Amino acid sequence: MGLQLDWSFYNWDLMQNFVLKGLGFSLMLTLVATLGGVLFGTLLALMRLSGRPWLATPAMVYVNGMRSIPLVMVILWFFLLVPLLIGRPIGAELSAVLTFVAFEAAYFSEIMRAGIQSIPRGQVQAGMALGMSYGQNMRLVVLPQALRNMLPVLLTQTIILFQDTSLVYAIGAYDMLKGFEVAGKNFGRPIEAYLAAAVLYFAICYALSAGVKRLHRKIAIVR
Amino acid sequence: MSWDWQVFCEDTLTREAGSSCFGQGGDITYLDWLLSAWGWTVSVSLLALLLALFVGALVGTLRTLPDSPWVVRLGNAWVELFRNIPLLVQIFLWYHVLPTLFPTLQAVPGFVLVVLALGLFTSARIAEQVRSGIQALPRGQRMAGMALGLTTAQTYRHVLLPMALRIVIPPLTSETMNIFKNSSVAFAVSVAELTMFAMQAQEETARGVEVYLAVTGLYMLSAFAINRVMAFIERRARVPGFIASAGTGGH
Numbered sequence: 001m002g003l004q005l006d007w008s009f010y011n012w013d014l015m016q017n018f019v020l021k022g023l024g025f026s027l028m029l030t031l032v033a034t035l036g037g038v039l040f041g042t043l044l045a046l047m048r049l050s051g052r053p054w055l056a057t058p059a060m061v062y063v064n065g066m067r068s069i070p071l072v073m074v075i076l077w078f079f080l081l082v083p084l085l086i087g088r089p090i091g092a093e094l095s096a097v098l099t100f101v102a103f104e105a106a107y108f109s110e111i112m113r114a115g116i117q118s119i120p121r122g123q124v125q126a127g128m129a130l131g132m133s134y135g136q137n138m139r140l141v142v143l144p145q146a147l148r149n150m151l152p153v154l155l156t157q158t159i160i161l162f163q164d165t166s167l168v169y170a171i172g173a174y175d176m177l178k179g180f181e182v183a184g185k186n187f188g189r190p191i192e193a194y195l196a197a198a199v200l201y202f203a204i205c206y207a208l209s210a211g212v213k214r215l216h217r218k219i220a221i222v223r
Numbered sequence: 224m225s226w227d228w229q230v231f232c233e234d235t236l237t238r239e240a241g242s243s244c245f246g247q248g249g250d251i252t253y254l255d256w257l258l259s260a261w262g263w264t265v266s267v268s269l270l271a272l273l274l275a276l277f278v279g280a281l282v283g284t285l286r287t288l289p290d291s292p293w294v295v296r297l298g299n300a301w302v303e304l305f306r307n308i309p310l311l312v313q314i315f316l317w318y319h320v321l322p323t324l325f326p327t328l329q330a331v332p333g334f335v336l337v338v339l340a341l342g343l344f345t346s347a348r349i350a351e352q353v354r355s356g357i358q359a360l361p362r363g364q365r366m367a368g369m370a371l372g373l374t375t376a377q378t379y380r381h382v383l384l385p386m387a388l389r390i391v392i393p394p395l396t397s398e399t400m401n402i403f404k405n406s407s408v409a410f411a412v413s414v415a416e417l418t419m420f421a422m423q424a425q426e427e428t429a430r431g432v433e434v435y436l437a438v439t440g441l442y443m444l445s446a447f448a449i450n451r452v453m454a455f456i457e458r459r460a461r462v463p464g465f466i467a468s469a470g471t472g473g474h
Contacts, residue, residue, distance in 0.1 A: 068400070068443050070407035072418050073435065080431045163309035169411060170422070177312060191323050194315045198308050205307035 005192055014183055019200070022179025025093065029100055029175070030162045034108075036101035037161075038154065041108030042143070045116060048109070059109070066106035072170050075099050079171045092173035096165075104161055111153050115146030152216040159208050163201065176200070230430040231257065231437070238428075253424055253434075260420035261441050267338055267416060268406045268445070272399055274342030275349050280388070282346060283353025284379060289365075298350065305347035310408050314340045318412040337409045345402050349395065356391035357383055389460055396453035400446045407442070417441060 047059035066074065078099040083089045119142050127137040147154075166177045177197055184193025231254040232244035246252045285291075286298035305313070317340040322328040328336070360383060368378030410418040421438040425431040 068404075068446050069439055070404040070418065070442060072407040072410065073421065073439055073442065076418070076421060076425075077435055077439075080425070080435060084432075163307075166309040166311045167408065169311060170418075177309070191320050194312070194320050198312050198316055201309055201312055202304070202307045206303060209307065 005195075006189060007192060010192070010196065014187075018179040018183035018186075019176060020179075022174055022176040023200075025174055026162065026165045026176040029097060029165045029168070030158065032097055033100035033104045033161055033165075034154075034158045037104030037108040038112070040101065040105035041110075042112045044105060044109035045112040046138070048113060049116060063106045063109050066103055067110075071103060071164055072167055074103050075167060075170050078102070092168065092171045095171060096168040096173045100161070100165070104157075107157060108154070111150050111157060112146060114153075115150035116142055118149050119145050148219070151219065152212055155212045155215070156209070159205055159212070162208075163205060166201075226433065227430055228433055230428050230433055233428070235427070253428065256420060256424065257417075257437055257441075260415055260417045260438075261445075263334075263414060263416040264403070264406050264441075265445060267334065267341065267409055267414065268403045270338045271341035271345060271406065272402050274338065275345035275398075275402065276395075278343065278346035279349025280353050281350075283350035284357065284384065286350065286354045287357045287383075289375070298354075302347045302350050305344050306351075310341070310344050310405055311411055313344055314408055314412055316340070333412055334414055337412060337414050341402065341405060341409070345398060345405070348398055348401075349391075352391045352394045352398070353387065356387040359390055360386055386462075389462065392453065392457045392460065396450060396457070399449050399453055403442065403445045403449060 044059045044063060047055040048063070050056055075096065079092065079095045082095060082098065123141055123145075124137060127141045132140065165175055168175050169177060172178070180193040180197035180200075181190070184190035187193075229240055232240045232252055234241060234246065235251045235253060235256060241247065241250070241252070244252055244254045246255050282298050282301050285294050286302075288294055308316075314337060317336040318333060321336075322331070364382055364386070365378060368382040373381065406416060407418040409416050410422060413419065417438045421434055424434045428434065
């Protein structure tokens with residue numbers, strides 16, 4: 001060991017002032033991006049499965065395009081383009097929210113597409129035979145089951161998303177990692193700060209993925 | 224807004240366009256810089272991929288060993304450790320924390336530390352796929368190996384791994400594309416790769432759209448190229464009459 005670690009300055013005040021502020025943003029970003037991503041992702045999936053080329057092709061180009069670019073580049077693109085398009089600067093935090101909704105929609109759409117395709121065709125046909133419209137069929141028959149079948153995968157993607165929120169570092173938004181980093185700089189203890197960040201990220205993600213595994217087993221038995 | 228692709232022909236110091244878009248006599252244009260950044264991205268990604276394939280296949284195999292619960296637990300711990308910490312934080316750990324705790328690492332260049340970080344991060348994901356690939360094989364194959372009197376090592380070498388490694392090629396394809404995308408995180412510790420170039424050249428030239436378009440294009444080209452290479456490997460390695468299962472993505 002080349003250095004003595006010093007944890008003495010890690011008290012509740014510091015956690016509240018730096019880390020919790022950042023953690024709040026990370027969690028908010030994760031939540032908004034998950035809800036927005038599932039919503040727009042479902043729309044994209046429905047477009048791709050619609051069988052109409054003028055709907056399916058743009059959705060396919062969008063999804064494949066987003067999935068072949070690094071997230072960091074997407075973050076940089078939005079931070080550059082949105083102010084150019086609307087003519088005034090928006091903060092790094094708002095830019096991050098827009099980016100993550102747009103980016104995650106592409107990933108969630110692939111999950112939802114698999115979920116919708118996992119529903120036997122007979123169910124859709126049964127709905128049609130009962131006189132349901134396309135919208136009713138989707139809303140009442142297909143999507144509730146698709147969501148349930150895909151719940152573990154959706155939640156796993158949400159955990160990955162939570163980890164990816166650390167990438168807003170590229171535009172300097174104040175997330176949990178930034179909170180640790182600022183605390184480390186202020187107290188001249190960056191090493192402890194990075195270590196503490198790693199431990200906290202690990203604890204959160206490990207607990208969440210253990211929960212997802214459990215849920216997966218539960219759902220698998222019921223089905 | 225109008226395009227200005229001339230920016231790539233400008234000298235990085237004087238901002239003057241020369242007769243050629245490649246710098247002469249030691250001068251460097253933005254085009255030179257872009258291509259060298261692409262080189263760094265490709266080098267980091269390919270080296271990390273080699274490390275990830277080697278470690279991932281090893282750990283994934285160890286996690287399926289019969290009658291060695293501690294080896295399996297150790298393998299599982301490896302996967303959980305590298306999967307549950309964000310890549311950016313892992314890169315900071317390798318770059319800032321480990322050299323402080325272990326001074327011998329201070330002599331190691333940052334490029335190598337990033338390759339280690341990216342490679343081990345990806346190794347956990349590959350280990351997971353190799354494990355499920357081996358476990359997807361019918362149990363009778365392992366038993367047949369045992370019945371023939373093969374040792375555990377021989378069973379893996381001649382029976383299980385040849386088939387399992389073919390099964391995991393499709394998910395590995397998406398993992399190799401992920402590694403190119405994930406290499407962009409190296410910007411945070413000043414490796415002169417594409418994202419680092421994008422940020423700095425955008426700042427210096429104020430031609431962000433052109434710079435980002437070029438960088439994004441090179442990322443897509445790299446991902447497409449590695450995808451074709453993997454598809455070629457998959458075709459060459461295919462066992463006639465055996466259909467490999469489709470993989471799932473992630474990022």
